[in-house]
Amino acid sequence: MMRTSVTIIGGGILGLAIAERASRRGMTVTLLEKENTWAAHQTGHNSGVIHAGPYYAPGSLKARLCAAGNRSMVDFAREHGIDHAVGGKLIVAVGAAEEARLDVLHDRARANGVPVRLLSADQAREIEPHLNVSRALRVESTGIIDYAQVSRRLAELATARGAELILNARVQSIAVSGGGVTVDYGTGRSRSDLLINCAGLHADRVAAMAGVVPQVRIVPFRGEYYELVPGRRALVNGLIYPVPDPALPFLGVHLTRMIDGTVHAGPNAVLALAREGYDWKSVSLRDAFESLSYPGFLRMARRNLGTGAEEVARSFSRRLFARSLARLVPAIRPSDIVRSGSGVRAQAVHADGTLADDFVIQRADRQLHVLNAPSPAATSSLEIAGHILLLAGLDG
Numbered sequence: 001m002m003r004t005s006v007t008i009i010g011g012g013i014l015g016l017a018i019a020e021r022a023s024r025r026g027m028t029v030t031l032l033e034k035e036n037t038w039a040a041h042q043t044g045h046n047s048g049v050i051h052a053g054p055y056y057a058p059g060s061l062k063a064r065l066c067a068a069g070n071r072s073m074v075d076f077a078r079e080h081g082i083d084h085a086v087g088g089k090l091i092v093a094v095g096a097a098e099e100a101r102l103d104v105l106h107d108r109a110r111a112n113g114v115p116v117r118l119l120s121a122d123q124a125r126e127i128e129p130h131l132n133v134s135r136a137l138r139v140e141s142t143g144i145i146d147y148a149q150v151s152r153r154l155a156e157l158a159t160a161r162g163a164e165l166i167l168n169a170r171v172q173s174i175a176v177s178g179g180g181v182t183v184d185y186g187t188g189r190s191r192s193d194l195l196i197n198c199a200g201l202h203a204d205r206v207a208a209m210a211g212v213v214p215q216v217r218i219v220p221f222r223g224e225y226y227e228l229v230p231g232r233r234a235l236v237n238g239l240i241y242p243v244p245d246p247a248l249p250f251l252g253v254h255l256t257r258m259i260d261g262t263v264h265a266g267p268n269a270v271l272a273l274a275r276e277g278y279d280w281k282s283v284s285l286r287d288a289f290e291s292l293s294y295p296g297f298l299r300m301a302r303r304n305l306g307t308g309a310e311e312v313a314r315s316f317s318r319r320l321f322a323r324s325l326a327r328l329v330p331a332i333r334p335s336d337i338v339r340s341g342s343g344v345r346a347q348a349v350h351a352d353g354t355l356a357d358d359f360v361i362q363r364a365d366r367q368l369h370v371l372n373a374p375s376p377a378a379t380s381s382l383e384i385a386g387h388i389l390l391l392a393g394l395d396g
Helices: 013-024 061-080 096-111 121-127 147-160 200-209 230-235 285-293 295-303 305-316 318-326 377-391
Strands: 005-009 028-032 089-093 116-120 135-139 143-145 164-166 173-177 180-184 189-192 194-197 217-228 239-242 254-257 263-266 337-349 360-364 367-372
Touching: 005 013, 005 180, 005 189, 013 028, 013 147, 013 377, 028 189, 061 143, 061 147, 061 377, 089 096, 089 121, 096 116, 096 135, 116 121, 121 135, 143 147, 147 164, 147 377, 173 200, 180 194, 194 200, 200 217, 200 337, 200 367, 217 230, 217 285, 217 295, 217 318, 263 318, 263 337, 285 295, 295 305, 295 337, 305 318, 318 337, 337 367, 360 377, 367 377
Parallel strands: 005 028, 005 194, 028 164, 089 239, 194 367
Antiparallel strands: 089 135, 116 135, 173 180, 180 189, 217 263, 217 337, 239 254, 254 263, 360 367
């Protein structure tokens, strides 16, 4: 009996999770990654949070796969000795308007099966003594982990089961026929029964290369981080988040104590002028033109002009960044923070200017294209892998 063969494009945590699961199911697996290391982009530049899933619409893919992914990621970390900690987080309300939104979030979290508790200001300060808070939501199952370490372990497991994982393999062409899928990648060629596109920041382009009209366009947004200087890390014990504003497209800056004891602050959200643009100096004329000329981006930008201007200003001003953090922890001053890297989010935007608010997986003949997998995709990666193989009729 012939084994099903699959070609996966993209060596971030999701592509590697699919490779590991497919190889465990006895499939012939080839994974192509254009960089010289695993988890080089979104996976390797995220906040390292194991999300619990209080934000997502009940019944959505994000809600279902995040709740399951929280459990499976912690189990995976325990089984394979990967550094992690599950200490919970606080979502902090300041004032009556935010308290009303916190109540809505509490109800949504419970609908999603997420263990949460509403706390008074005094109860919240027992956990985080330096908070500015009127009420808070305690999310018990949130944790932190090193997702790059998870990715490397997934690569090891897949390789041990016979998967062929190839670095420095930039895809050049894709041909789909009744007999299968052929992917040329410069130094070689992969032929398989099925193509799975997990190319992240380039997922829409890979779909187009395969002859598919993608449902959404990837617009890259850079999230910039600061961290607290060593002498001020004691201001934060764990994870501190603001109450999200449903009128805004992104969550807002927050504070995260990492596995190594450092405390990261951020991210903001600014348009990246390259799909792999980790600073303002990184500019791709092609990428910038595609974003700035896309009607969906222009419609989204018009709706969020004020917020966008504030994000850009904060990108250039440590004082403004510190002021945003001080809303949560008033003792934080500009001298307490130093820059600490950035990440680029592959934000999927519809032509009408709305952001894709759930995972987007587009199917075509012999193909599955993951066109939107932002946070909590790393948390959910082991579950998304099973979901994708189930869509392909290869798992269950």
